[in-house]
Amino acid sequence: xxFSALTSAGGRTARTAAGLAVLGGLxxxxxxxxxxxxxVRFPDDAARTAVHAAVDLVLAAALLPGGVLLLxxxxxxxVGCIAGSxxxxxxxxTSLLLAATGLASVDLGGPGDxxxxxxxxxxxxxxxxxxxxxxxxxxxxxRWCGLPVPGRE
Numbered sequence: 378x379x380f381s382a383l384t385s386a387g388g389r390t391a392r393t394a395a396g397l398a399v400l401g402g403l404x405x406x407x408x409x410x411x412x413x414x415x416x417v418r419f420p421d422d423a424a425r426t427a428v429h430a431a432v433d434l435v436l437a438a439a440l441l442p443g444g445v446l447l448l449x450x451x452x453x454x455x456v457g458c459i460a461g462s463x464x465x466x467x468x469x470x471t472s473l474l475l476a477a478t479g480l481a482s483v484d485l486g487g488p489g490d491x492x493x494x495x496x497x498x499x500x501x502x503x504x505x506x507x508x509x510x511x512x513x514x515x516x517x518x519x520r521w522c523g524l525p526v527p528g529r530e
Contacts, residue, residue: 391447391455391521394512397505398444398458401465402437409433432468436461447513452522458513465506473499 412430416423443457512518516526 388517388521390512390515390517391450394458394509394515394518395444395447395454397509397512398440398447398461401461401505401509402440402442402444405433405437405440405465409437436465436468439464447518447522450522452524455513455518455522455524458509462506462510462513465502466510469499469502469506 409430412426412433415426416430419426439457439461443454443459443461446454447458448454519526
């Protein structure tokens with residue numbers, strides 16, 4: 378099923394990547410709003426919450442316009458989807474690494490949990506980010522944007 382989606386020529390690949398990017402961007406936008414609430418509610422943990430808010434802002438700023446522009450056949454939309462999903466993957470793995478090494482704590486009692494999302498992020502964030510990245514870099518998505526595809530004429 379995934380292979381056929383990656384080789385389709387009818388725009389399904391690009392539309393799916395765009396839809397996932399917009400949904401991911403909305404999730405990060407909600408996360409940003411929750412970070413603002415956490416900053417007000419837990420001012421003692423402002424530094425870690427501010428870092429998380431900055432990451433959410435960057436991801437929402439890449440994924441939301443990326444998805445919309447990709448739906449409009451704009452190559453910059455493809456770049457936004459690729460950059461946003463790759464950044465989400467790196468941020469999730471970095472957060473997990475920090476939690477595993479003890480540099481960030483997961484105590485389920487404060488906003489520090491937002492930074493060190495832990496193992497749950499592997500199951501919630503990583504799969505859609507990986508699928509979005511795979512669909513955005515696929516040749517049919519490049520063709521959808523009017524870009525030349527190596528090996529094809």
